[in-house]
Amino acid sequence: MEKYRINDLLLIRFFNGSASEQEADSVINYLNESKENQLNYFHIKRIWLESAIESKDSEIVNNSWKRLRMRIDGLENETHGTENKNIKLTIRRLALAASIAILCVFSTYFIIQYYRIGQFVSNESEIVVPYGSRSNVTLPDGSSVWLNSGTKLIYNSSFNRRREVSLSGEAFFDVKKLNKRQFIVNTSDLRIKVHGTAFNIKSYPEEQIIETTLVKGLIEIESIKDQGAGGNILLAPQQRLIYTIPAATTSDQIQNEPLADDKLDDMQKIIPKNMQLIHNVDTEEYSSWKDGKLIIKSEYLKDLAVELERYYNVDISFLNDSIKNFKYSGTLNEVTIEEVMGAIASTSPIHYEISNNKVILTLKRVMNESNN
Amino acid sequence: MKEDQLLTHIKNNDKKAFEDIYRMYFPLLHEYAKFYIDSLQMAEDIVQDVFVKLWHSRKEISIKSTLKGYLFRSVHNRCIQYLRHNKIEQQHQVLQQAKLEEATIMNRVFFESGLSRLFESEIEALVQNALNDLPKKTREIYEFSRRQYLTNKEIAKKINLTEKSVEYHISKALESLRKCLKEFLPILIISFMNILT
Numbered sequence: 001m002e003k004y005r006i007n008d009l010l011l012i013r014f015f016n017g018s019a020s021e022q023e024a025d026s027v028i029n030y031l032n033e034s035k036e037n038q039l040n041y042f043h044i045k046r047i048w049l050e051s052a053i054e055s056k057d058s059e060i061v062n063n064s065w066k067r068l069r070m071r072i073d074g075l076e077n078e079t080h081g082t083e084n085k086n087i088k089l090t091i092r093r094l095a096l097a098a099s100i101a102i103l104c105v106f107s108t109y110f111i112i113q114y115y116r117i118g119q120f121v122s123n124e125s126e127i128v129v130p131y132g133s134r135s136n137v138t139l140p141d142g143s144s145v146w147l148n149s150g151t152k153l154i155y156n157s158s159f160n161r162r163r164e165v166s167l168s169g170e171a172f173f174d175v176k177k178l179n180k181r182q183f184i185v186n187t188s189d190l191r192i193k194v195h196g197t198a199f200n201i202k203s204y205p206e207e208q209i210i211e212t213t214l215v216k217g218l219i220e221i222e223s224i225k226d227q228g229a230g231g232n233i234l235l236a237p238q239q240r241l242i243y244t245i246p247a248a249t250t251s252d253q254i255q256n257e258p259l260a261d262d263k264l265d266d267m268q269k270i271i272p273k274n275m276q277l278i279h280n281v282d283t284e285e286y287s288s289w290k291d292g293k294l295i296i297k298s299e300y301l302k303d304l305a306v307e308l309e310r311y312y313n314v315d316i317s318f319l320n321d322s323i324k325n326f327k328y329s330g331t332l333n334e335v336t337i338e339e340v341m342g343a344i345a346s347t348s349p350i351h352y353e354i355s356n357n358k359v360i361l362t363l364k365r366v367m368n369e370s371n372n
Numbered sequence: 373m374k375e376d377q378l379l380t381h382i383k384n385n386d387k388k389a390f391e392d393i394y395r396m397y398f399p400l401l402h403e404y405a406k407f408y409i410d411s412l413q414m415a416e417d418i419v420q421d422v423f424v425k426l427w428h429s430r431k432e433i434s435i436k437s438t439l440k441g442y443l444f445r446s447v448h449n450r451c452i453q454y455l456r457h458n459k460i461e462q463q464h465q466v467l468q469q470a471k472l473e474e475a476t477i478m479n480r481v482f483f484e485s486g487l488s489r490l491f492e493s494e495i496e497a498l499v500q501n502a503l504n505d506l507p508k509k510t511r512e513i514y515e516f517s518r519r520q521y522l523t524n525k526e527i528a529k530k531i532n533l534t535e536k537s538v539e540y541h542i543s544k545a546l547e548s549l550r551k552c553l554k555e556f557l558p559i560l561i562i563s564f565m566n567i568l569t
Binding site for chain 1: 391394395398399400402403404407410416420423424427452456465466467469470472473474476477478480481499500503514517518523539542543546549550
């Protein structure tokens with residue numbers, strides 16, 4: 001009870017904005033700690049809100065209502081008569097005008113950028129990690145990045161001014177918190193904006209999905225192609241976002257009105273259809289590769305093979321399609337491809353052959369036929 | 373329910389019903405937004421935006437939960453958007469970031485899982501009653517802190533008490549306020565656990 005009281009007072013400081021930065025952090029930690037804490041927090045917040053409200057006939061409410069009435073009447077006079085159709089048309093026109101304006105601004109920006117790059121020629125640093133190896137780099141701002149096999153990371157010489165990198169492949173970022181300075185990771189389809197946090201991104205060009213898993217802190221994910229569609233998503237720790245890259249079509253079907261509030265009834269709808277948010281994931285599972293560990297949790301052999309190919313820089317082929325759907329679980333700790341295959345062969349009717357970075361898998365029963 | 377009727381009235385272009393709803397919910401919604409938004413004016417604008425939208429789409433709107441739940445969710449979403457888009461210019465980066473994190477958790481825990489019961493109006497009366505039942509001094513101190521946004525230090529100075537006793541009174545006030553919400557808790561905890569495990 002005593003402990004809770006201390007929290008109550010701290011929470012109140014947080015509510016009225018007089019909490020220190022440290023205290024604010026501890027509130028967030030408290031919230032992340034347990035469900036009970038979240039409920040307790042909300043309980044206090046609810047009281048806090050309720051015990052301060054004005055009566056509905058107070059001066060403040062009267063004035064506010066007058067302002068709202070003016071806003072609504074003003075809008076209605078403009079579109080008087082033809083009602084909804086007209087409003088929609090106006091909005092559409094406005095949107096069109098806005099898009100043209102934005103387009104102009106952007107193209108100017110890109111033209112300027114283009115000439116700049118032309119003048120000073122490539123000030124980019126590029127780090128490429130080939131298949132079969134992994135690497136760890138420290139960026140100029142002190143942030144650490146672990147790069148998985150077959151990954152490319154690009155950053156500009158102006159990195160110290162603008163913390164922005166481009167990524168193709170898989171990387172684990174431990175971003176250093178610098179006051180007021182965002183850190184941005186661009187992938188083929190998503191832009192991830194962060195402050196101080198640790199997270200994993202998997203965005204291989206040959207895969208149809210981009211996976212982002214947050215270990216700590218907070219990150220914001222924005223779809224590059226549907227910019228302005230309100231598709232920004234906030235990821236909290238232990239959450240994982242799976243984004244499916246749309247098949248080369250336009251994004252017209254995606255809700256373009258970010259505040260279609262009536263549609264937000266079910267919060268899932270704030271998340272576009274091609275994204276899937278998973279809560280309470282074991283982040284270790286998605287970031288252990290950086291420590292040379294491979295955690296497999298009931299994965300199909302066909303998916304596992306893709307990972308192993310990258311991890312060991314080998315080429316895996318199946319002579320029998322049926323084995324592609326075998327499922328495996330386990331943790332591989334700094335083992336060789338031979339050991340992995342040995343483990344697979346000892347737990348399932350699979351025969352393997354390794355030569356010159358090529359692995360051939362066959363179903364044991366038909367082994368003889370296949371070898372011919 | 374009464375709320376349903378109000379919505380029906382709004383759908384029939386009844387501006388009086390609309391005003392009633394605004395007056396009924398503006399104070400709490402405004403209070404809610406003020407936590408996330410530093411500017412009082414901006415917090416009010418955000419609440420108004422939601423009502424402007426409600427009025428303009430009154431014909432098509434269909435609300436699955438309660439009207440109050442819908443309004444809270446809408447205000448909450450707009451606050452998140454505001455926090456996101458203004459965070460670079462904000463002075464108090466860390467606090468802002470913490471609020472954004474809080475908003476995300478709130479979203480996940482309360483709105484996503486339909487726990488908006490916590491916003492239902494029966495609670496209002498309970499809290500108001502509990503406030504009235506407090507000893508005079510305790511209530512006074514609590515209201516200084518709550519309505520006039522005084523810090524504990526300022527209150528201590530104002531009524532000539534030590535900061536420690538101010539804190540004591542505020543804790544006392546919260547304690548009895550929480551008691552009045554207690555009867556809601558068991559139900560909530562059960563549904564809460566079901567949703568999250």
